[in-house]
Amino acid sequence: MLEATARPVYIPEEVTTTTVYGIENGRWGVLGHPKPIRKLGSVFLATGQVESIVEDIQGFMDSKDWYEERCIPHHRGYLLYGPAGIMIY
Numbered sequence: 001m002l003e004a005t006a007r008p009v010y011i012p013e014e015v016t017t018t019t020v021y022g023i024e025n026g027r028w029g030v031l032g033h034p035k036p037i038r039k040l041g042s043v044f045l046a047t048g049q050v051e052s053i054v055e056d057i058q059g060f061m062d063s064k065d066w067y068e069e070r071c072i073p074h075h076r077g078y079l080l081y082g083p084a085g086i087m088i089y
Contacts (some may be wrong), residue, residue, distance in 0.1 A: 043080065053078065 017034035024031065040050060060076045067074040 045080075 016037060018037055019034045020031045021028055022031045023029075040054075043050070045053075057076070064074050
């Protein structure tokens with residue numbers, strides 16, 4: 001399978017930065033500079049929320065076959081909001 005041999009060349013096993021892409025002057029490109037990945041422990045959430053999110057991510061990652069059998073893209077996104085540095089309850 002071509003994907004199995006090509007994927008490791010283009011996508012590293014461990015991602016250490018977050019890169020934002022966008023359209024500039026009619027072309028896709030990197031916006032700004034890649035930033036180091038933030039550690040989960042640096043995100044302030046209400047008691048139990050981190051565990052709930054991690055549990056949801058693990059369940060989602062384990063469900064890849066279910067999505068593929070139904071031809072549904074295997075994507076998940078989370079939107080965390082609130083003022084930086086302030087705990088949200």
